[in-house]
Amino acid sequence: MATSNGPVLLDFWVSPFGQRVRIAMAxxxxxxxxxxxxxxxxxxxxxxxxxxxxxxxxxxxxxKTICESLxxxxxxxxxxxxxxxxxPSDSYQRAQARFWADFSSKVYECGTRVWKLKxxxxxxxxKEMIEMLKLFEAELGNKTYFGGDTFGFVDTALIxxxxxxxxxxxxxxxxIKEVTPKIGAWAKRCMERESVAKALYEPNKVYEFxxxxxKYYGIE
Amino acid sequence: xxxxxxxxxxxxxxxxxxxxxxxxxxKGLSYEYxxxxxxxxxxxxxxxxxxxxxxxxxxxxxRDICxxxxxxxxxxxxxxxxxxxxLPIDPYDRAIARFWAMYIDDKLLPSFIGFxxxxxxEAKAEKIADTRTALELLEGAFKKCSAGKDFFGGDSIGYxxxxxxxxxxxxxxxxxxxxxxxxxxxxxxxxxxxxKRFLTLNCAKKTLPxxxxxxxxxxELQVTRWKVATAN
Numbered sequence: 317m318a319t320s321n322g323p324v325l326l327d328f329w330v331s332p333f334g335q336r337v338r339i340a341m342a343x344x345x346x347x348x349x350x351x352x353x354x355x356x357x358x359x360x361x362x363x364x365x366x367x368x369x370x371x372x373x374x375x376x377x378x379x380k381t382i383c384e385s386l387x388x389x390x391x392x393x394x395x396x397x398x399x400x401x402x403x404p405s406d407s408y409q410r411a412q413a414r415f416w417a418d419f420s421s422k423v424y425e426c427g428t429r430v431w432k433l434k435x436x437x438x439x440x441x442x443k444e445m446i447e448m449l450k451l452f453e454a455e456l457g458n459k460t461y462f463g464g465d466t467f468g469f470v471d472t473a474l475i476x477x478x479x480x481x482x483x484x485x486x487x488x489x490x491x492i493k494e495v496t497p498k499i500g501a502w503a504k505r506c507m508e509r510e511s512v513a514k515a516l517y518e519p520n521k522v523y524e525f526x527x528x529x530x531k532y533y534g535i536e
Numbered sequence: 537x538x539x540x541x542x543x544x545x546x547x548x549x550x551x552x553x554x555x556x557x558x559x560x561x562x563k564g565l566s567y568e569y570x571x572x573x574x575x576x577x578x579x580x581x582x583x584x585x586x587x588x589x590x591x592x593x594x595x596x597x598x599r600d601i602c603x604x605x606x607x608x609x610x611x612x613x614x615x616x617x618x619x620x621x622x623l624p625i626d627p628y629d630r631a632i633a634r635f636w637a638m639y640i641d642d643k644l645l646p647s648f649i650g651f652x653x654x655x656x657x658e659a660k661a662e663k664i665a666d667t668r669t670a671l672e673l674l675e676g677a678f679k680k681c682s683a684g685k686d687f688f689g690g691d692s693i694g695y696x697x698x699x700x701x702x703x704x705x706x707x708x709x710x711x712x713x714x715x716x717x718x719x720x721x722x723x724x725x726x727x728x729x730x731x732k733r734f735l736t737l738n739c740a741k742k743t744l745p746x747x748x749x750x751x752x753x754x755x756e757l758q759v760t761r762w763k764v765a766t767a768n
Contacts, residue, residue, distance in 0.1 A: 382631045394627040407613040408599050414606045
């Protein structure tokens with residue numbers, strides 16, 4: 317494999333985990349090469365770079381591979397430690413940020429159950445989703461961002477999932493926006509940032525993708 | 537409570553709580569340990585971890601820190617000048633340590649716990665196989681991280697040593713219940729040697745329950761909570 321001068325990101329266009337990394341890189345002004353992966357036909361490069369999980373995103377930097385979106389975000393924050401910091405400098409606030417960023421990953425897992433399942437299990441997933449997002453709302457409070465005045469680690473970790481809300485609402489036949497308006501307002505603010513606007517896709521496109529997935533996996 | 541007083545809400549059998557205790561021991565930090573009954577959660581636990589209602593919770597002065605791996609990183613940063621670092625210094629090495637810690641908790645632990653919860657022979661065999669696969673990958677991780685030294689952390693124990701070390705009692709319990717060798721010197725010799733070394737350490741001796749205690753507890757859980765066995 318030819319060595320690259322800069323970092324390379326193996327990713328999949330609609331992956332919210334990949335989007336976390338894209339947003340982080342953009343916020344920190346890091347130049348990198350984006351490589352789109354076909355997750356239905358995984359490349360040698362992907363399989364060699366992430367043999368354990370065979371998933372995106374993967375960051376290739378200085379001949380080394382870093383996997384798992386939140387781990388990549390911490391790596392990027394530490395290596396490119398310039399002006400823009402994703403994590404705060406206070407240890408307790410960092411612990412809080414890590415806690416909430418970790419928790420945000422559960423939104424996707426829960427959301428997947430909402431669009432995949434039916435009946436009682438789907439109802440349970442819907443309830444869980446609302447409960448989780450209400451907790452995030454309480455944590456956000458009246459702040460502009462989860463990071464306070466500055467867009468940070470938790471904002472980066474959570475924002476990609478907001479473009480999946482329309483999909484969850486449609487398949488689950490419930491409203492997320494109405495019951496968690498502060499999250500909606502926060503998401504709008506985040507979308508005004510170039511890093512976020514460039515990384516995320518329109519909710520309709522996400523919905524189309526999930527419709528495709530349902531057909532592909534034979535889910536009613 | 538004084539500004540820098542430390543308290544830890546834990547449970548004797550929880551590897552997540554045990555790993556934090558191991559690190560507090562290792563760093564020589566004094567703290568008050570408060571055992572929690574997870575079947576009858578205390579006001580204290582619900583107050584200090586309202587979101588997940590789980591152990592461990594580190595209470596530092598008036599601050600609550602939840603999630604074992606988050607707590608380990610907090611201790612690392614707050615007491616960076618006390619004893620050796622928990623996480624490596626180099627960002628790439630830190631990423632590797634974080635990756636394998638996630639793997640241990642997301643893949644290894646659910647495999648051997650899953651075995652103990654399994655009802656069919658097929659499911660049991662699958663979980664045993666998964667546990668062995670996970671340990672084989674961790675053998676490779678140990679080789680890379682230790683770079684020929686005694687521990688994942690090198691000369692002294694670190695993040696991965698306590699993350700995996702806190703599960704050693706449970707792994708042996710799964711071996712006893714299944715009759716299958718998991719930490720098999722033929723398959724994972726480096727890990728077997730590492731485990732022997734780790735178990736001689738003070739932090740391990742002071743915090744790990746005996747395998748007898750864990751086996752009794754696991755068999756009770758199989759009957760009462762997981763409903764995969766009947767009482768004798």
